[in-house]
Amino acid sequence: MLKPTSLPAAAPVELEAGHSPWGDAWRRLRKNRLAVAGAIVLLILGFLCAFGPLFAQSYQEQNLDLGATPPSADHWLGTDTLGRDLFARILYGGRISILVGLVATFVALAIGVVYGAVAGFFGGKIDSVMMRLVDIMYALPFTIFVILLMVFFGRNIVLLFVAIGAVEWLTMARIVRGQILTIKKMEFIEAARSLGFGKRRIIFRHMIPNVLGPIIVYTTLTIPAVMLLEAFLSFLGLGVQPPMSSWGVLIKDGAEKMEEFWWLLVFPGTVFSLSLFSLNFVGDGLRDALDVRSAKD
Amino acid sequence: MLRFVLRRLLEMIPVLWVIVTATFFMIRFVPGGPFTAEKAVTPEVLRNLEAHYGLDKPLHRQYLDYLGNLLQGDLGPSFKYANRTVNEIIADKLPTSLELGLWSLAVALTVGLTLGVLAAIRRNTWLDYLCSSVAMTGISVPTFVLGPLLVLFFAIHLGWFNASGWYGPADRVLPAATLGCVYAAYVARLTRGGMLEVLGQDFIRTARAKGASEVRVVFRHALRGGLLPVVSFLGPAIAGILTGSFVIETIFQIPGLGREFVNSAFNRDYTLVLGTVILYAALIIVLNLVVDVVQVWLNPKLKFE
Numbered sequence: 001m002l003k004p005t006s007l008p009a010a011a012p013v014e015l016e017a018g019h020s021p022w023g024d025a026w027r028r029l030r031k032n033r034l035a036v037a038g039a040i041v042l043l044i045l046g047f048l049c050a051f052g053p054l055f056a057q058s059y060q061e062q063n064l065d066l067g068a069t070p071p072s073a074d075h076w077l078g079t080d081t082l083g084r085d086l087f088a089r090i091l092y093g094g095r096i097s098i099l100v101g102l103v104a105t106f107v108a109l110a111i112g113v114v115y116g117a118v119a120g121f122f123g124g125k126i127d128s129v130m131m132r133l134v135d136i137m138y139a140l141p142f143t144i145f146v147i148l149l150m151v152f153f154g155r156n157i158v159l160l161f162v163a164i165g166a167v168e169w170l171t172m173a174r175i176v177r178g179q180i181l182t183i184k185k186m187e188f189i190e191a192a193r194s195l196g197f198g199k200r201r202i203i204f205r206h207m208i209p210n211v212l213g214p215i216i217v218y219t220t221l222t223i224p225a226v227m228l229l230e231a232f233l234s235f236l237g238l239g240v241q242p243p244m245s246s247w248g249v250l251i252k253d254g255a256e257k258m259e260e261f262w263w264l265l266v267f268p269g270t271v272f273s274l275s276l277f278s279l280n281f282v283g284d285g286l287r288d289a290l291d292v293r294s295a296k297d
Numbered sequence: 298m299l300r301f302v303l304r305r306l307l308e309m310i311p312v313l314w315v316i317v318t319a320t321f322f323m324i325r326f327v328p329g330g331p332f333t334a335e336k337a338v339t340p341e342v343l344r345n346l347e348a349h350y351g352l353d354k355p356l357h358r359q360y361l362d363y364l365g366n367l368l369q370g371d372l373g374p375s376f377k378y379a380n381r382t383v384n385e386i387i388a389d390k391l392p393t394s395l396e397l398g399l400w401s402l403a404v405a406l407t408v409g410l411t412l413g414v415l416a417a418i419r420r421n422t423w424l425d426y427l428c429s430s431v432a433m434t435g436i437s438v439p440t441f442v443l444g445p446l447l448v449l450f451f452a453i454h455l456g457w458f459n460a461s462g463w464y465g466p467a468d469r470v471l472p473a474a475t476l477g478c479v480y481a482a483y484v485a486r487l488t489r490g491g492m493l494e495v496l497g498q499d500f501i502r503t504a505r506a507k508g509a510s511e512v513r514v515v516f517r518h519a520l521r522g523g524l525l526p527v528v529s530f531l532g533p534a535i536a537g538i539l540t541g542s543f544v545i546e547t548i549f550q551i552p553g554l555g556r557e558f559v560n561s562a563f564n565r566d567y568t569l570v571l572g573t574v575i576l577y578a579a580l581i582i583v584l585n586l587v588v589d590v591v592q593v594w595l596n597p598k599l600k601f602e
Contacts, residue, residue, distance in 0.1 A: 136312055141577045143540040151562040152327040228439055235441040236559055255445035259453055269442035277437035
């Protein structure tokens with residue numbers, strides 16, 4: 001077995017097969033059929049959303065004479081009441097949903113990792129104050145604050161990123177702190193310290209790379225949570241605003257018109273659920289592959 | 298234990314104070330007021346309205362007045378509903394939301410525990426895979442997709458239920474099922490995980506060796522320990538069910554507090570926003586405390602710190 005210090009090495013290729021922890025994880029992940037299927041679905045969806053709109057009909061192009069039509073050869077998933085192609089709208093909406101998912105997760109990741117690492121590293125009084133704060137914030141109705149923020153400060157997409165990111169970092173902070181506390185007592189940190197490295201260098205170069213496993217797993221699981229929150233807000237009319245649209249907006253529109261035009265609800269709902277489903281499977285697969293047990297604590 | 302509960306309740310006070318203060322000032326520094334949307338309000342009428350609600354006083358004065366009234370349990374008059382106080386609105390709407398929440402929690406626990414225990418005792422059989430897939434589906438299909446789909450199928454297509462409204466007992470079924478399903482899925486996964494861990498332990502083998510029946514082993518010995526992860530999830534679940542009710546009440550046109558909260562934010566009904574935020578925060582904090590107590594009660598290894 002390798003010592004944890006060699007974990008961050010990005011190229012385990014030259015090592016003998018079966019010895020690198022990342023290689024092992026990769027092999028375990030590939031065996032997990034659900035995770036692989038999820039990853040493939042995500043790749044296809046991502047690819048379609050990124051490049052599909054280049055070929056599909058413009059999502060804003062209206063055709064009022066056409067109106068809402070059920071799925072047909074011309075419009076695979078039908079059209080909405082303004083005669084816009086639903087397939088194109090889903091692809092464009094996906095761009096926004098995925099973008100929100102990634103950016104807001106990154107915000108949460110950045111805050112959570114730094115906060116957790118600092119609390120875990122310094123320990124003692126600093127740690128207990130910082131974590132007590134997290135405990136208290138956990139108990140707060142944050143969704144309510146996000147709603148208030150969105151209502152009061154205009155429904156601005158940048159604010160949406162920040163607000164969602166600011167809500168989702170708490171669990172990440174807890175996980176990172178727990179891991180850092182364990183690693184802190186290991187010999188290689190002692191060694192780094194006795195070599196006289198600074199605190200910043202020890203935290204960022206030696207500790208964080210060794211908690212990458214849980215961070216990766218929890219990040220994958222945060223993306224669906226973030227996308228869900230965005231869609232939740234959009235459903236209440238507080239998220240992404242027209243003419244932009246996201247999957248949440250499409251679902252909201254579909255739910256309003258579903259009595260007459262079922263496809264407007266069913267297709268966006270399916271695509272959205274399918275992507276959450278895939279993300280969750282990939283996250284679970286990664287958790288098993290990287291053998292992260294406490295990721296849900 | 299009493300000391301633990303008291304300490305936590307005391308800690309609540311500063312937390313609630315921060316929430317009240319933050320919300321109070323956040324609302325006020327935002328453009329637009331409760332009366333800006335109304336048409337044909339002459340400056341004079343506006344002044345009178347503001348004077349009536351005390352909005353003409355300096356901000357810090359309003360803040361202190363609000364805190365003073367809050368300490369006496371008075372949440373003030375609503376700005377949007379003439380002649381109604383926030384206390385009245387909450388008393389009127391909260392029971393509906395609580396009822397919805399309780400039904401949903403009941404769905405979540407019954408369905409979730411059943412699926413989770415079944416999956417655990419029949420590990421790696423088709424039953425386990427079925428239960429686990431159902432649970433994963435529940436987690437991945439959000440309430441605002443599931444709700445309309447259920448309405449589409451059971452109310453519009455089959456005609457078994459009303460598409461919206463909150464009158465008879467039948468009107469509880471779809472909303473509670475929608476809101477409960479997501480949490481049932483989490484409960485099922487946690488139960489399965491918890492049960493599997495407990496079922497592998499020595500005392501279970503001992504119980505089996507002593508000839509305890511499988512039913513007894515599962516229900517008497519394993520379930521108590523296996524439930525621990527579920528109990529610690531209940532805190533977040535309750536908060537989620539409370540906020541989830543915003544969407545459910547919108548979909549099913551239920552006259553509850555969740556819908557009222559979202560509307561009040563749109564309407565800039567300052568006092569109603571503040572009142573509901575305080576109420577939700579207090580509810581969530583108290584319920585989390587209850588969950589913590591139950592957790593220690595279930596697990597003798599934990600102590601009240």
